[in-house]
Amino acid sequence: MTGTILAMIAKLLSGASVRWIDCQPETRQRVYFANHTSHLDALVLWSSLPVEVRRLTRPVAAKDYWGRGRLRRYLASRFNALLIDRRDIKVHQSPVDLMLREIGETYSLIVFPEGHRNTKPQLDEFKSGLYYLCKKRPHLEAVPVHMDNVNRVLPRGEFLPVPLLTCITFGKPILLGEGEPKRDFLARAREAVIQLRET
Amino acid sequence: MHDPISWIFVGGVLAVLTATTLLGQVMNRRAESGLSPAVMATFSRRVWAWWLLMMVLAAALFVPPWVTVTIFFLLSFWALREFITLTPTRMGDHRALFWVFVLFTPAQYVLVGMGGDYYPLYSIVIPVYGFLFVPARVAFSGDPKRFLERTAKIQAGLLVCVYCLSFAPALLDLKIEDFNGDAWTDNSLLLFYFVFMVQIGDALQYAWEKLMGRTVIAPHISPNKTWEGFLGGVGSTALVGGALWWATPFNHWQAALMSLVIAVMGFAGVMCMSAVKRDRGVKDYGTLVVGHSGVLDRLDSLCFAAPVFYHLTKFFFTDFFTKLSQAAIAV
Numbered sequence: 001m002t003g004t005i006l007a008m009i010a011k012l013l014s015g016a017s018v019r020w021i022d023c024q025p026e027t028r029q030r031v032y033f034a035n036h037t038s039h040l041d042a043l044v045l046w047s048s049l050p051v052e053v054r055r056l057t058r059p060v061a062a063k064d065y066w067g068r069g070r071l072r073r074y075l076a077s078r079f080n081a082l083l084i085d086r087r088d089i090k091v092h093q094s095p096v097d098l099m100l101r102e103i104g105e106t107y108s109l110i111v112f113p114e115g116h117r118n119t120k121p122q123l124d125e126f127k128s129g130l131y132y133l134c135k136k137r138p139h140l141e142a143v144p145v146h147m148d149n150v151n152r153v154l155p156r157g158e159f160l161p162v163p164l165l166t167c168i169t170f171g172k173p174i175l176l177g178e179g180e181p182k183r184d185f186l187a188r189a190r191e192a193v194i195q196l197r198e199t
Numbered sequence: 200m201h202d203p204i205s206w207i208f209v210g211g212v213l214a215v216l217t218a219t220t221l222l223g224q225v226m227n228r229r230a231e232s233g234l235s236p237a238v239m240a241t242f243s244r245r246v247w248a249w250w251l252l253m254m255v256l257a258a259a260l261f262v263p264p265w266v267t268v269t270i271f272f273l274l275s276f277w278a279l280r281e282f283i284t285l286t287p288t289r290m291g292d293h294r295a296l297f298w299v300f301v302l303f304t305p306a307q308y309v310l311v312g313m314g315g316d317y318y319p320l321y322s323i324v325i326p327v328y329g330f331l332f333v334p335a336r337v338a339f340s341g342d343p344k345r346f347l348e349r350t351a352k353i354q355a356g357l358l359v360c361v362y363c364l365s366f367a368p369a370l371l372d373l374k375i376e377d378f379n380g381d382a383w384t385d386n387s388l389l390l391f392y393f394v395f396m397v398q399i400g401d402a403l404q405y406a407w408e409k410l411m412g413r414t415v416i417a418p419h420i421s422p423n424k425t426w427e428g429f430l431g432g433v434g435s436t437a438l439v440g441g442a443l444w445w446a447t448p449f450n451h452w453q454a455a456l457m458s459l460v461i462a463v464m465g466f467a468g469v470m471c472m473s474a475v476k477r478d479r480g481v482k483d484y485g486t487l488v489v490g491h492s493g494v495l496d497r498l499d500s501l502c503f504a505a506p507v508f509y510h511l512t513k514f515f516f517t518d519f520f521t522k523l524s525q526a527a528i529a530v
Contacts, residue, residue: 015280119290155290162296163276165284 002078007054010047014040014153015165018048021199022172023143025050029108030141030173032057033130035123035193036112037151039065040161044150045110046079048168058082058103059110060095082109096132109133113189117156123194126186134176134185141173142189146196169196205388208446209257212395216253220246248497249398256391264371265312267387271368272308278360278495278502279304285479286352291342295333295353303329304361311365315372325362330354359471360495363502366509367393373509375516377448383516392447393461393508396440397501400462401469403439404432421473429466436462448516457511461504468503472496 010016034045042059049057063083066076076083082102084095103109111133113126134140148167154160171192176185223243259267283296303325310321334350370390377383408428416424440458444451472495513519 149284152284152288152293155293158290158293160294160297162283162293162300163280165280 003054003080004051006043006075006078007047007051010040010043013161013163014044014047014150015163016044016048017165017167019167019169021169021196023170025053025170027053027056028141029103029106029137029139030143031109031111031130031133032143032145032170033111033113033126033189033193034145034147036114036117037119037147038117038154038156040154041112041117041147041150042066042081042110043075043079044153044166045145045147045168053108056106057108057110060084060099060112062086086115094132096129096136099129099133100136113186117151119151119156123190126190128182128186130189131176131182131185138176141175143173144171144189144192144196145169146171146193148197169199171196202385204446205260205385208388208443209260209391212253212391213257216246216250220250245402245497252394252398252497256387256394259390260387264368264387267371267390268308268312268368271364272305274494274498275308275361275364276300276304278364278498279356281493281495282356282360282475283353285475285481286356288349288352289342289344291340292337292349292353294340295336295350298332298336299329299353299357303332303357307361307365308368311369311372315369315374318369321365321369325357329357329362333357359502360498363506364498366505367501369509370512373513373517375448375512376518377516378450378453383448388446389448389512392443393504394501396436396458396461397465397504399439400432400436400458400465400504401500403435404428404462404466407431407435417470420470420477424466424470424473433459433462433466448512453515457508460511461508464504464507465500468500471503472499 032045034041038044039062042061046054046057046059058080059082061076061081061083063085064087066072066081067083067085082099084098099109099111111130113130114124115127115129116124118124130142134142146169148169149164150166152164153162153166174189174192223246226242255270256267259270279300283299288296307321307325310317310324333353334346337346337350337353367390370393371386373386373389375383375386375389383389405428407430408423408425411427411431412423412425414426415422416426416429437455437459440461441451441455444454447454447457449457
């Protein structure tokens with residue numbers, strides 16, 4: 001219930017128009033990966049999914065932002081966020097293992113492979129987490145997502161959002177090829193997001 | 200509550216709209232009519248936007264004024280979103296934008312909703328205080344890059360999308376005297392007349408353009424805005440507006456002149472907003488965000504015509520003019 005209201009508020013606030021290009025919303029297990037410019041990204045992307053998909057999708061969000069303070073923690077629990085501590089990464093408890101354990105065989109995942117909020121116009125190189133996710137779960141479809149204008153709704157270092165209009169584009173899913181090298185796959189994934197910006 | 204004139208007028212408008220919609224349907228069926236699908240798509244989009252606007256305004260005849268004011272607030276808010284989304288701003292503008300959206304925009308409509316007595320406030324809050332606040336807030340955030348350009352863009356958005364448009368619902372609380380000097384109280388009908396004339400102006404100008412448009416006014420701004428379309432559109436709008444004088448506090452030549460001004464201002468609005476769009480390299484505010492129909496694309500003419508129509512009415516058809524002439528005589 002609170003989740004639905006939260007999604008509604010996020011949609012109103014971000015005025016998001018959602019486009020699915022060569023891709024349909026489905027409840028099968030997927031990993032959505034998007035460019036990252038704002039703390040709102042996880043919430044806005046999650047809200048833009050249809051409700052039945054949204055129920056089965058967990059966005060990965062930064063623990064140092066969404067885990068701080070009671071309100072943010074509460075909101076994060078409402079949109080089913082998977083909080084990842086970016087500073088405290090242990091060898092036997094890597095974020096990828098944690099994510100895989102949390103999603104089990106049912107949930108989909110939203111990740112931001114740039115690993116941090118990017119303020120530059122071009123995308124940063126992707127971190128390897130996306131590759132390991134796909135490698136350990138070869139049946140996972142990786143769906144590229146481009147998020148436009150969210151950085152202006154809530155830029156870095158601001159806490160009050162401005163209700164501008166955003167655009168979320170879902171693209172054609174990609175699969176990790178057999179024996180495909182990490183670098184190639186990550187470059188291909190990054191290219192897929194960049195492509196969406198231009199369509 | 201309303202006299203038969205309102206009913207006849209609204210009924211007539213709805214009949215015209217129905218006829219236009221049917222015409223569109225018929226032309227759609229006949230693919231061989233020679234019109235390109237793109238033209239037809241534009242046509243039916245426009246007709247639907249008309250329907251929506253006219254239904255809302257017809258409803259405005261029966262609801263309390265604050266409901267109409269709220270609807271215009273929402274339209275302004277959305278138009279401003281589109282305007283600012285299209286305009287590149289920098290991170291240093293964020294706080295100024297925040298106050299523009301959550302303070303100035305609602306405040307303007309709250310003041311308008313409080314009625315004509317608040318005219319001295321709502322006529323200056325944005326052009327004076329908003330005008331000064333925006334650059335001040337941007338300056339405090341410490342980013343000098345293209346400072347004047349950025350503040351001017353925010354100011355322009357606020358003025359056009361919020362300030363100017365708010366004068367349409369402000370018509371609801373004018374104490375109007377008709378051309379005989381009698382009190383005229385059907386303000387929601389005047390608002391309806393005004394919006395209808397703006398739309399008629401758009402439509403007639405479009406029709407003239409399609410029929411005889413040759414001399415393009417400014418090819419770099421809009422390749423399909425022609426002098427023929429402009430003059431024909433303005434002229435025929437004045438005729439239509441004059442013929443509908445019986446629904447207004449004006450007599451026939453006054454109504455014709457008012458409609459002429461509405462058409463000219465509406466055209467100016469379309470040209471200015473086209474210029475903004477051209478500069479940003481998009482054709483519609485709607486295409487910028489796919490799936491949205493582009494509120495600002497439909498409201499540009501209304502934004503420019505509203506303050507002028509309001510003030511002409513205020514100067515010549517309220518006791519403002521009488522007082523002014525008495526004061527002049529006293530001097």
